[in-house]
Amino acid sequence: MRKLVTVGLSGIIAGPVLTGASLAADMKVTIEVPKLDVAEYHRPYVAAWIENADGGVAANLSVWYEFKKENHKGNKWLKDMRQWWRRAGRELDMPVDGLSSATRPAGKHPIDFSSSAPPLAELKPGEYELVVEAAREVGGRELVRIPFKWPAAEAFSGSAQGKDELGVVALEIKP
């Protein structure tokens, strides 16, 4: 009985969020945090960025981590997002405004970006990959990629399915 009520509620909440997001988004990245049945669960740290053809970072999109812990104690696990740490994280002085935000619970989380605002405003036309990396304390680490062209000539949608630490990661671009 209780379960049914919860499912119904989350359905109602999800509705308006999705409608609101579709208004003016040039790029929408949706990251699913999977529900895991483990003895000790901590929400994953998740980083999303745009990679150049040469592996360099073209734009940092988002970093979810425990950025509000006192004395930056949450920084400790940032390096566990190994690839992000090597490509971008170690060059940054976290937290960074507009990039850092709190960890998310299990579920799908859309993030919208506009081509007229940072970080996309400076993104030059070309071939890129969206990279999403997740690392969980006392858990594993996973990275998925979605190749795309910027700017898109027509509506683009791509997705990648994580196995352990990530669910579906989706990318939608509107011209």
Added chain:
Amino acid sequence: MKTSLKWLVVPFCVSLAMPASAHRAWLLPSATVLSDTGSWITVDAAVSDSLFYFEHVPMRLTGVGAEPAGRERGAKGAPAATGATKREARAAQQPGAAGAPGGDARRRPPSQQLAIFAPDGSNIAPQNGAIGKFRSTFDIPLEKAGTYKLAVVGGGLTASYTLKGEKKRWRGTAETFKTEIPADAEDVKVTEQQRRLETFVTAGKPSKDVLKPTGKGLELDPVTHPNDLFAGEAAKFRLLIDGKPAAGARLTVVPGGIRYRDSINEMNATSDADGFVSVTWPEAGMYWMEAVVEDDNAQMPNAKRRATYAATLEVMKP
């Protein structure tokens, strides 16, 4: 049976009197890549056969721990820490004291100098140091952003000679050489040992200030940063001897975890004319890398030099 075997083995060890050179000496940091300042690492230091397992002797380092009391061979359990044994422990920690003639100390290599360099080049002291049966251990607070270097630098002399038709081996310093080699010794061959052992740890963004060579002995001049190593990628290093490119240096790279595999899996390479050498890491993990140069550039006349550089390097998974 057991007793007779012991008597066969012991004189052999004493005559060699250089246990360290038959094994691998290493520093093992608990982590080499850390997110932020305010982190700590702990480091194990040991001499062992198998990497990176504590199964032989601790590496004795100046400023790290006090010598445990009652270390004599065959001593059953440590005696209570009386005032006298505490004093002995402190005395044994003094540089040079461990090299005093007679007893167990005679057999044991003297404490080696440990230096810890912060990213700005300043020297910091090890904390919570202790010496155990198999390893020494100490902690380092990483208060500054960048790359730290841990270096153990040592040296000494080894010699072989013939005395009244009998082959002898000796180990000591330039000072003790004058008094301990008998005047009627024949066929005296002296080798000057120069050792450097390092490892690197980075908090935040890797920096390069501590990587500058000193110009003494065999050193690593990294082209690839030693805290930026990844499986499947080639790392390039330059070896320098007395600050100049070391051509033809022999390099050995051994992955850790030897206990759980059949072969050592060591990789060998030789530095080119400009001292460059490249290593491609087959997988992620801790590696022990050693380079050796043997030449005639000893400070002592008519002596050979054997200079070694060893580093513990962590290779990350990409």
